[in-house]
Amino acid sequence: MREQKKQATREALSAAALRLALERGPDNVRVDDIAEAAGVSPRTYNNYFSSREQAIVAAVTGERGARVAAAVADRPADVGLAAAVIEAIVDQYTAPGEPGRDALLLITASPALREAFVDTTGAIEHPLTDAIAGRLGDTDPHTARVLAASVAAAVRLALGRWLQTTAASFTAGGLVVPSGSLPDLLRATLAPLAPALDAAEQQALRRRR
Amino acid sequence: MREQKKQATREALSAAALRLALERGPDNVRVDDIAEAAGVSPRTYNNYFSSREQAIVAAVTGERGARVAAAVADRPADVGLAAAVIEAIVDQYTAPGEPGRDALLLITASPALREAFVDTTGAIEHPLTDAIAGRLGDTDPHTARVLAASVAAAVRLALGRWLQTTAASFTAGGLVVPSGSLPDLLRATLAPLAPALDAAEQQALRRRR
DNA sequence: CAGAAAAAGTGCGTGCACGCAAGTTTGCGT
DNA sequence: ACGCAAACTTGCGTGCACGCACTTTTTCTG
Structure with a gap:
């Protein structure tokens, strides 16, 4: 069940990253926005992805x-x-x-x-x-x-x-x-x-x- | 002649990086130290290497x-x-x-x-x-x-x-x-x-x- | 040889990655 | 059911990478 939750937040993060990137363009997406959209702290986002690009791309390549x-x-x-x-x-x-x-x-x-x-x-x-x-x-x-x-x-x-x-x-x-x-x-x-x-x-x- | 100078500063930077890392340990080397030791600005160091590790390792793998x-x-x-x-x-x-x-x-x-x-x-x-x-x-x-x-x-x-x-x-x-x-x-x-x-x-x- | 064009160096500002040291949740054994 | 240990989250601080605009140096051209 722990694994489920981890995977869920991971997907939430990358999905949010992709959505925001599509909406505003990749350069107008701050890490804080992604974290907020996924409902976690910015620091936690960073525990899952070590760059915005990684988060965005993961939505496609998961x-x-x-x-x-x-x-x-x-x-x-x-x-x-x-x-x-x-x-x-x-x-x-x-x-x-x-x-x-x-x-x-x-x-x-x-x-x-x-x-x-x-x-x-x-x-x-x-x-x-x-x-x-x-x-x-x-x-x-x-x-x-x-x-x-x-x-x-x-x-x-x-x-x-x-x-x-x-x-x-x-x-x-x-x-x-x-x-x-x-x-x-x-x-x-x-x-x-x-x-x-x-x-x-x-x-x-x-x-x- | 331009290439020569570029290669010279490049080597100066990585040599300085390696020397400092050996002297103080890799974690006690700031980018500013490397730049200063090589006689360039920190920003210039960054035009040659995009991480301290890269600079240090380049001295060996050049x-x-x-x-x-x-x-x-x-x-x-x-x-x-x-x-x-x-x-x-x-x-x-x-x-x-x-x-x-x-x-x-x-x-x-x-x-x-x-x-x-x-x-x-x-x-x-x-x-x-x-x-x-x-x-x-x-x-x-x-x-x-x-x-x-x-x-x-x-x-x-x-x-x-x-x-x-x-x-x-x-x-x-x-x-x-x-x-x-x-x-x-x-x-x-x-x-x-x-x-x-x-x-x-x-x-x-x-x-x- | 002057002066323009190209390229490298520099200062500054911003956003970020990541270590660290709490705090919080989850799962397990008894 | 309880509590403990491990895993996950979070806030904070630090150092850093990198875009941008600007200055300085090098190279090219008439």
């Missing part, structure tokens, strides 16, 4: 880590590790595009928010490590960590490029082509890691018998 | 990015990409251990400094991208970026684990084995990425003819 991990775990056992990971990520990063269309617009508009959004990639690292370790049979958690970290790094790269090009296409007024959809960009960015993922899977199989 | 890139480029052309990258990194992360032995002790002692030190890994990403792209023949800069980011992420993991275990071995008073030397740890952490590096190299070769 449970991505857990969702990605679940998606990886749910792929059928007979598809390769690389395919499982890549498709799980593509799914999870494309599906939630709907809920906050204007939120994404807000994020792309502000460099600080863009950076915070891209940095949330680090949050998928630990859940993804567990998911990969599960598929590899828990023989070598070390390898799983490395692969998860690499995948996270690649996703960070893809998101960065995507935000960059979409932002550019705004300012350039359409002269710049959006450079491909996010799913395509993700697939292309993750492709070079596929050999490493599949090699690890083969080695795990070999080790198991 | 040119690592460029050195790693050069080391990768200097490996003979007939060794595989994976071997070239891994050995270059191992070299560059082991050689500079001598200059600041006490500096590393200082860093391991403070969590904030540990984090800053580990985060410097990101700085090798761009130089390493260029080095890898050079070896791949510049056909696909995108792949080079992904690989460099993954390598950087793996190095970050290795450094994190290394600092963690060495710090633990301090507090535990020797009960915990240092868990292997840094070179071994780096090799073990980078190993899972070797298939990806070599696969990219093969593909580059195939594309070239």
